[in-house]
Amino acid sequence: MADPATYRPAPGSIPESPGVYRFRDPGGRVIYVGKAKSLRQRLGSYFTDFAGLHPRTQTMLTTAASVDWTVVGTEVEALQLEYSWIKEYDPRFNVKYRDDKSYPYLAVTMGEDFPRVQVLRGAKRKGTRYFGPYSHAWAIRETVDLLLRVFPVRTCSAGVFKRAGQIGRPCLLGYIDKCSAPCVGRVTPEEHRAIAEDFCDFMAGNSGRFIKRLEREMREAAAAEEFERAARLRDDVQALQRALEKQAVVLGESIDCDVIALAEDALEAAVQVFYVRGGRIRGRRGWVVDKVEDATTGQLVELFLLQIYGEAAIPKEILVPAAPPDGEAVVELLSEQRGARVDLRVPQRGDKKSLMETVERNAKEALAQHRLRRASDLTTRSLALQEIADALGLDQAPLRVECYDVSHMQGSDVVASMVVFEDGLARKSEYRRFSIRSADGDVASIHEVIRRRFKRYLEERAVTGELDAADGEGGVDQDGREPGAGMPIDPETGRPRKFAYPPNLVVVDGGPAQAAAAQRALDELGVDDVAVCGLAKRLEEVWLPGDDQPVILPRTSEGLYLLQRVRDEAHRFAIAYHRSKRSKGLKESALDGVPGLGPARRQALLRHFGSVKRLRDAGPQEICQVPGIGPATAEAIVAALRGDRPAGDDGPAGDDRA
Structure with a gap:
């Protein structure tokens, strides 16, 4: 790894003009291209405060061995040069967009003597008009099948076209009038090209004139009592209209x-x-x-x-x-x-x-x-678990990972979630949720939930006498109980239902403080065979308890990707429980009996005060500030809430729930 100070440009040597710069590695390969309105200001930001840079930028600087630049006249020229250099050098540290899949196009080969309509993927060819892309190839074929009755353009391959010309007999599409059969001279090359150009005009959005022309010809044929031709033209109009219906109208007809x-x-x-x-x-x-x-x-x-x-x-x-x-x-x-x-x-x-x-x-x-x-690939999941083990110094891959997150609204209705991933996949039957009793911040909440979860595990292990017995299928409807209050009984086996089994790794959403709180809870219980780490969301840093510096996993690391998935799932589960608890707390309160207070006003009260506890502590004048709440209703709310339970008592904290 290179020291950025060794190749830092001399002070005053960088111009203040707009331009484009390149970082190169020791082999001279370009690894990053950037542009700037002021080269001096932009390049100076890389070397003034290395510790304050984003970890990915730090990696780029330590990988590079030199930097050079090119001065341009305007910002537009800088954009053009940046694009051309990114395309030329393909730098590893630049953002590069790649197709998430290959999309098919409807192509018309106008560069050929007899243009052909076909489905094409990949690089575009010169002399070919493209329409799309479409989501599926079958969508193109359905559209083409409808349009061929009106625009009978050639769709056959070069081999089929040549063979038909040799034997003097067109293919099936020629016989059913879905091809003008230029292979056997039914139309001249100029007439066939005109048909192909009309097809392209219709696909480009100029559909109105074709429908109007066909409708006019249909009326003229009917007036001349050419009813078969009029019926055929009517079917052509319907075919064009069906083709248009397959493309949803979302904006005005003139908008591209x-x-x-x-x-x-x-x-x-x-x-x-x-x-x-x-x-x-x-x-x-x-x-x-x-x-x-x-x-x-x-x-x-x-x-x-x-x-x-x-x-x-x-x-x-x-x-x-x-x-x-x-x-x-x-x-x-x-x-x-x-x-x-x-x-x-x-x-x-x-x-x-x-x-x-x-x-x-x-x-x-x-x-x-x-x-x-990505998650469904077994090889990728195995690699991710091994990368986590190597980064955290674990003896073996963490086959079971538990992640904890805390959710609340300004300190009220504090809840926590526990999600479980086994072999890199979510096991939702093992999810748990907690109502937090302490209201001393996220660190104290993490300490409480870890202590409660593992104290429960130790008590169940003492009852069963097993260390890692098979877990029960708790599911989301299982009733958990407080530690020491007795174990739930499995109705099928008659044995105490277990609070799962210990993980190999505990992940908490947060930085060093949260990781230290989780480790402290485990130490207090004497649990010494479970690893702990915290994942800080801002820079995606992995913190180990007691370490001054975080573990930085590579950006492309499958291990980091798995940890993020686990953390995001814990966050989602915690927020869902927090919202349901807030809603349930309001619905089950004495507000249900207040005359004239419907669901909309109850929700307005909750949004204004944030929790039932704060609403209970508010006076009538404060409640009147909520839109739709008058003095009489405010007095009724205060009487109902303060008569429901003593002020300051927010009800039971709630059991651990699954």
Whole structure:
């Protein structure tokens, strides 16, 4: 690992002009490319406070051995040069978008003498017009099958086309009028090209003129009593209308735009793009990106625009979830590439905002599917567990991992969750949730929940006389009980139902303080065979009890990815219990008997005060500040709550629940 001070540029040697810089490793290979409005200010930030940099940036600096730069005249030139260098050098520390799968396109080979309609994937070819991308190839084939009755373009391969010409007989599509059969001379090359151009115009969104033309010809045929031709034209109109119905109308007919949305976590981001042409969704496409650098949503959008639209067709309007940091320069560059003005907008309301929300839901689903594919791989899970064992210095891979998280609202209704992963997969029947009695902060809550969980385990082990007996299938409906209050009995075996069995690793959501609290609870109980670590959310650092420095797992580590999944699941489970407890606490209170106080007003009271306890401590004047609550209702609420139970008593803390 190199010391950044060894290749730091001399003071005053870096110009203040805009430009692009490159970090290189000892072998001279470019590992990072960046741009800056002021090279001196940007490069200086890398070397002034190394300890304050993001861990990924620190890794890049210690991997590099030199840095150089190129001065440009404007920010637009900096964007162009940055894009070209990223494309040329493929730096390992730059964000790179990759398709989450290969999307099919509807292609028309206008560069051939007899254009052909076909489904294509992969790199685009010169002289071919593309429409899409589509989600599935069968969606393209359905559309083409409908349109061939109106636009009988050739769809056969070169071999079939040549063979038909040799024998003088067209294929089946030629006989059923779904191909104009240029192979046998039914139409001239010029007539067939005109049909292909009409097909492309319809797919590009100019559908109205074709439908109007067919309807006019249908009326003329009916007036001339050519009823068979009129019926055929009627069927053609219906075929075009069905093809249009398969493409949802979302915006005005004159709107052409791309709608971009992102879903991201600490390590990855999923990007979805919906292509809207003529107000209809013509296709969509998705990418997944590794966040190898600390980038905001706006920066991810800027990198996406530069990388994807460097070669793709640019629409006149692009809707994005967040504005890029150098928005004006990006717009100028895209407009220059398109040859016309490009509008880059963040929708705030209306149909475009609704469509953006739809695309965002698709991005979240794509990220979830990507995570699922990763988690379902046995080899990947085994690698993740081994990486965790190596990083934490464990003797063996942690086959059972328990993670704990605390949830509350300003110190009220404090709850905790325990989730269990075995062999890298969630085991939901072993999940537990806790009502916390102490209200002294997250550290004290972590100490309490760890102590309660393992004290229960020790008591059950003493009863059964077993160390690691088979666990019972608790499920989400099992009734837990307080330590020392007796064990729940399994109705099938008649034996005490166990509080599962001890994990190999306990993970707590938090930093060194939370990890130390969990370790202290285990030490107090004499449990010395369970490892403990904390996962801090801000920088995804892994903290071991008593260590001054965190364990930094590599960004691409499967072990870090697994720890994040475990932590996020504990967070989700804790929040769900906290919300249900708040709702139940309000519903089961004496508020149900207050005249004129319905569910909407009860929810308004909860939102205003945060908990039933705070509402109980409030006076009538404070309660009257809630919209919809009058003086008489406020007096009734105070009387009902203070008559329900003594002030300051928030009811029983609740048992451990599954």
